[in-house]
Amino acid sequence: MSENVWDGRGLPPAARARIARAAGDGVRTSLLSAGGALSLQATGFEIVGEVLGTAVMQISWTGFGGCGWTYLGGLSTGPSTVTTRWTGYAPYVDALKAGRETAMNRLTQEATALGADGVVDVRLTDTRMEGNKHEFVALGTAVRSRGDQRPARPFTTDLSGQDVAKLLEAGWVPAGMAYGISVAVRHDDWRTQSQISPFSGNTEVAGYTELVNHVRHDARREFAGLAARIGGDSALLTDMWQHVWRLEVSDRHTDHVAECVLTGNVIARFHSTPHQRPSSLTYLPLRSSR
C-alpha cells in the first residue's frame, strides 16, 4: 500500500482521475447559476467543468501569547502595537497564507489540466476544525474562451458569472484573487487602562484605536502588494473581516490581539475606451420591494 500514499505534491490521485474522466467523456458539471452560465456563454465563454482545490493544514503554533512586555523590564508606557513581522504570530499568518495558496494552486492546476482560461465564482473557505486544523477549500467553475487567444495561466475570480460578463462587456477582465492577512498585538499600558476605567467618561481609547488601525493598515498594504504583483489596474474588495480579542498573558498583564483578513479581485482594463458599454437604463421594476 505504501507506494500508493500521496506525497502531497501535485494533485491527489482522486483529483487526477476525475480530471482525466472529465477530459474524456465530455460531460460538463458547473456550479454556476443559470443566469451566470448564460451570461458567460453570451460573452463568448464555454463552461469547462467544476474544479476543486483543498488543503488541510495543522496550525499549532499560534504565537507565544503576548506582546513581550515583561521582557522589556516593565517600561512605564510599554511597547506600542507590534505586527506580524515582530511577534510570534508570523508562523500563524504564514500558515494561513500557505493554506490559501495551496488550495488555490490545486484549483488552478485542475483548470489548466482541463484546458481552461479561467475559473469564475470561486468560493474559498477556511473552516476551523478540531485540534488546530484548518480546512481550506476552493471550489469554482472553469471556463474557456471560444476564441484562439489564451492567457499565460488561468485567471481566478470569486465574482459571479453575471458580474464577470458585465466587466468584460465594459472592457475589464478579472486577473486574479488577492488577499491580505495581518495580526497585531498591543499591550494594555497604563494609559489604555485609565481610558477604559468606568470613571473615565467619554474618551477615545487611543491604544485600541491604534491597534485596529494598524492591523487594518497592514492588511491593506499586504493586499495592495499582492494585487500589484498580480498586475492589473484595479482591485475590488469582496470582504473585510476583523476580529479583536483579549489575551490574559499573566497576572496583571493583558494584551489585545487584532486579526484582519481582506479578500478581493484584481481586474485589468483591455480597452482604453469602452467599445460597447453595457447600457444602464433608468427603470422601475414592476414588483413590490416589500
Next chain:
Amino acid sequence: MTVDTPGAIGVPDDAMRRLAQMRPGQPTSLFTSDLSVNEFLLVREAGFRPLGLVLGSSIYHVGIQLGRWSQNRELEQLSQAMYHARELAMTRMEAEAATLGADGIVGVRLEIEFKEFGSDLAEFIAIGTAVKGDEIHARTPDGFSWRNNQNKPFTSDLSGQDFWTLIQAGYAPLGMTMGTCVYHIAHQKFWQVVGNVGQNVEIPQYTEALYDARELAMSRMQAEAEQLGAEGIVGVQMLSQSHRWGGHTTEFFAIGTAVRPLRPDHVIAKPQLVLPLTDR
C-alpha cells in the same frame, strides 16, 4: 448548449490577450475599492474614477449617565459621545481621501460595533471609496468644484446605483449629515401601571418621549444640511438602537446625504417600466 451571439467572440479574445501580455510584478497605478461590480461600473459611467479605499476608525469609551427613573430626558453625555466618536471616524476617513486628492467619497458605511472585551467600548468605523471626476468631468456642469462649501471632499452613504441615478437626475451630493439623540424614556409610575391594568390605552409620556427624541435627532441633521447649503437630504434613515443601555435608553440616529441641484433646469429621466423575470 451554445448561445449564438455574433460579434461576442471578440470580447474574450481581447481580454485573454490582455492577460497574456500582463507582466506580473510591474508597478501599476492600481487602486482598491470596496464597490461591487455593478457599483464600480456605474460610478465609472457617472464620470468618476475610484482612487482608493478610505477608512477611519475610533475605539471609544462611552461614559456613563443614568436617567432619572420616571423622567423623560435626553442623556447629553451619551449623545455627545456618539457624536464625537462618529466625528473622529468620519474626519479620519476624509483626511485619507484628501491625501489622495479626492473630489468625494461614495458608498460610505458608518458602523458601530460594541466590543465584547470591554463593557462600554465601541468601535466606530467609516469606510468608503474615494473618487475623482474624469478630466472632462473635473468640474460640475455649473462650473464649481465637486468638493463642498467647506472645501472638503463630498461624502455620500448612497450606493453606487443611487449615486449614478442622483448625478443623472442633475443633483450633486454635498455631504453626509447626521443627528443623534440618546434619550431616556421614563418608566411608568406605580399608580399608572395599576390604573392601566387590563385596559387598551395610549401611554402619553412614551409617545411624547419618542416624538421629542426623534425631533431632536432630525433637527440636528437638518442643521448640518443647512450649513452645507443643501437643497435637501435624500436617503434618510431613522434608526433607533439601544446598544447596551437596556430597554429605556435609546439612541435615535438620523443619517442622510445632503444634495444640491446642478442646474436650475435639470430634467429627471422618465423611468422605463419593466417586468423582471426573477421571482424575487
